Amino acid sequence: MLPRDSRAPYRVLGFVLLLGCGTAFHLYFGHPRGVELAELAARVEQAERANALAELPAGDLDAIRESLVLGERQLAVLKRLVPREGEVEAIYEAIAAETQSLGLELVHALPADPVADSTGYFVRQQWALQVEGAYHDVGTLLTRIAGFGRIVRPEVEEIVPSRITNSGRQLVHARFSLETFVLPQEDSASPEEG
Numbered sequence: 001m002l003p004r005d006s007r008a009p010y011r012v013l014g015f016v017l018l019l020g021c022g023t024a025f026h027l028y029f030g031h032p033r034g035v036e037l038a039e040l041a042a043r044v045e046q047a048e049r050a051n052a053l054a055e056l057p058a059g060d061l062d063a064i065r066e067s068l069v070l071g072e073r074q075l076a077v078l079k080r081l082v083p084r085e086g087e088v089e090a091i092y093e094a095i096a097a098e099t100q101s102l103g104l105e106l107v108h109a110l111p112a113d114p115v116a117d118s119t120g121y122f123v124r125q126q127w128a129l130q131v132e133g134a135y136h137d138v139g140t141l142l143t144r145i146a147g148f149g150r151i152v153r154p155e156v157e158e159i160v161p162s163r164i165t166n167s168g169r170q171l172v173h174a175r176f177s178l179e180t181f182v183l184p185q186e187d188s189a190s191p192e193e194g
Contacts, residue, residue: 091148091180095129098144104133107173114182127178132162138174145178153179 092109099106107130114123131138142154155177162173 091127091152091178094148095145098141099131099133102133102137102141102144104131104137104141106131117181122181122183125180125182127180128175129178130173130175132171132173134169135159135172138172142176151181155179 092111095109096106108128109130110128112126112128114125116122117124131141133141138159142156145152145154156174157177158175159172162171164170
């Protein structure tokens with residue numbers, strides 16, 4: 001069963017190796033389209049999965065558009081209610097005018113230093129106010145301040161009886177805080193630019 005020629009096994013081995021190399025060459029270089037098609041099929045499958053996730057029914061897209069338009073309108077209103085720069089003097093004059101018109105005594109109005117909001121979109125301005133006068137007039141003052149043409153958040157901290165007038169009216173001493181908002185200056189970064 002052994003071959004008579006001692007070089008025959010080497011010839012068979014060489015033939016098998018030559019056949020294997022030829023097949024590999026043919027598969028790799030002869031049909032590179034097969035590799036490209038496999039890669040392309042994988043990319044198409046990935047794109048179809050992403051498309052399926054991104055597809056929205058027509059109603060959802062319309063609802064998103066309406067929500068976006070509503071959000072833009074609300075932002076425009078908010079920007080009108082929040083000024084671009086601090087209005088310490090204007091707010092003080094408005095508060096003083098309201099207290100005077102109601103017959104209240106403005107004990108003090110002290111603005112604190114502005115502080116950036118945690119969102120980074122607004123700058124908060126705190127005020128510490130104290131007034132003295134009739135209880136209902138203090139309530140009217142707070143209502144009028146909250147109705148200013150800008151965002152103002154009043155918060156009552158304390159109302160205590162202070163004195164009785166000559167006419168017998170009980171006056172109260174009210175201590176409250178205000179919080180106003182200002183948009184950041186143009187030179188500092190805003191969320192719209194980010």
